Amino acid sequence: MAGSQFGKIFKISTFGESHGAGIGVVIDGCPAGIDIDTLLIEKDLQRRKPGQSKIVTQRKEDESFEILSGTFDGKSTGTPIALFIRNQDQRSKDYSHIADKFRPSHADFTYEKKYGIRDYKGGGRSSARETAARVAAGAIAKMILSHYGMAITAYVSQVGDIVSTSTSTDEGIIESNIVRCNDVSIAEKMISKIQEIRKQGDTIGGVVSCIIQHTPVGLGEPVFDKLHADLGKAMLSINAVKGFEYGSGFKAATMLGSEHNDAFQKGEDGSISTTTNFSGGVQGGISNGMDINFRVAFKPVATIVANQKSVDKEGNETTVTGKGRHDPCVVPRAVPIVEAMAALVLVDHLLRNRSVRL
Numbered sequence: 430m431a432g433s434q435f436g437k438i439f440k441i442s443t444f445g446e447s448h449g450a451g452i453g454v455v456i457d458g459c460p461a462g463i464d465i466d467t468l469l470i471e472k473d474l475q476r477r478k479p480g481q482s483k484i485v486t487q488r489k490e491d492e493s494f495e496i497l498s499g500t501f502d503g504k505s506t507g508t509p510i511a512l513f514i515r516n517q518d519q520r521s522k523d524y525s526h527i528a529d530k531f532r533p534s535h536a537d538f539t540y541e542k543k544y545g546i547r548d549y550k551g552g553g554r555s556s557a558r559e560t561a562a563r564v565a566a567g568a569i570a571k572m573i574l575s576h577y578g579m580a581i582t583a584y585v586s587q588v589g590d591i592v593s594t595s596t597s598t599d600e601g602i603i604e605s606n607i608v609r610c611n612d613v614s615i616a617e618k619m620i621s622k623i624q625e626i627r628k629q630g631d632t633i634g635g636v637v638s639c640i641i642q643h644t645p646v647g648l649g650e651p652v653f654d655k656l657h658a659d660l661g662k663a664m665l666s667i668n669a670v671k672g673f674e675y676g677s678g679f680k681a682a683t684m685l686g687s688e689h690n691d692a693f694q695k696g697e698d699g700s701i702s703t704t705t706n707f708s709g710g711v712q713g714g715i716s717n718g719m720d721i722n723f724r725v726a727f728k729p730v731a732t733i734v735a736n737q738k739s740v741d742k743e744g745n746e747t748t749v750t751g752k753g754r755h756d757p758c759v760v761p762r763a764v765p766i767v768e769a770m771a772a773l774v775l776v777d778h779l780l781r782n783r784s785v786r787l
């Protein structure tokens with residue numbers, strides 16, 4: 430299967446299935462001499478893991494990881510970093526009922542037709558378990574970015590029709606509530622909504638917003654590897670993502686140029702910034718030094734507790750009933766995944782930008 434690699438210089442390859450021996454990542458191109466703080470990797474894995482609260486799936490996956498190579502005395506050596514997470518909580522029999530059937534809006538039909546063979550246990554490679562490997566790699570990417578003063582913060586800004594309009598990036602607020610919203614009173618409403626939907630056996634969608642602060646001017650490689658294009662690909666590669674917009678996004682279509690143009694201004698220290706940021710921190714595919722902001726829409730995921738019409742491998746009509754343990758709303762767990770993918774894009778462009786001119 431092609432397509433398991435991401436990045437040009439800071440390049441990751443993820444491997445593994447949900448119910449196989451484990452999952453992991455090989456990172457090639459990590460500069461030497463980076464302090465690899467394993468506690469930061471663990472922290473982000475904990476934020477993604479199932480079973481962390483009453484509003485996510487109650488699977489209890491062990492996120493213990495082992496770094497197999499690429500570090501010495503706690504620092505990166507510049508050689509490939511291999512990181513492995515062994516699978517523990519596999520209840521493969523939870524999935525035997527869908528071995529020959531296609532779950533609606535899942536990856537079963539397309540994997541079966543494309544490869545002619547499908548690991549149906551836990552969704553195999555299509556399972557969001559794979560994103561743990563991305564989160565681990567993203568945590569290392571964040572360590573490099575923080576060396577350059579850059580900070581990436583994601584939070585839940587929408588669940589169903591409940592919206593947070595706050596733009597706070599206060600980690601204390603975001604991590605103080607189990608839905609990871611940046612407004613605690615809105616968080617309460619989101620949590621109640623998710624619990625209500627869970628009781629109904631249904632699922633609900635949402636939006637994760639992300640803000641990248643202190644980005645230097647110049648990241649992004651026109652014309653195909655524009656910064657926002659690579660961020661879009663990174664986000665759209667996350668399971669269950671349906672939409673990506675940055676800056677003014679789809680609202681731009683309703684605006685006039687006179688409203689939308691970001692006027693330049695010179696600060697007292699001589700730095701140039703813009704008075705507004707409809708560009709979302711990217712112009713011509715290159716970061717302009719303003720905060721980069723974007724939003725990622727997640728669908729209500731496919732597994733619901735209801736009899737749904739479907740077909741089996743032979744095309745016979747059948748029904749599928751949601752079994753096993755699943756997420757009623759994935760956005761609380763998606764926050765560290767969005768941050769990780771953003772970090773991977775930014776660090777790759779940071780390293781690429783070091784070769785653009787003498």
Ligand SMILES: Cc1cc2nc3c(=O)[nH]c(=O)nc-3n(C[C@H](O)[C@H](O)[C@H](O)COP(=O)(O)O)c2cc1C
Binds near residue numbers: 757
């Ligand atoms: C953190 C996370 C958890 C997920 N948990 C579930 C789940 O419990 N049940 C489910 O049907 N899909 C879940 N998904 C989504 C599926 O992995 C995804 O819908 C499936 O692979 C099909 O891919 P697509 O929706 O991108 O087309 C989850 C996604 C993420 C990001």
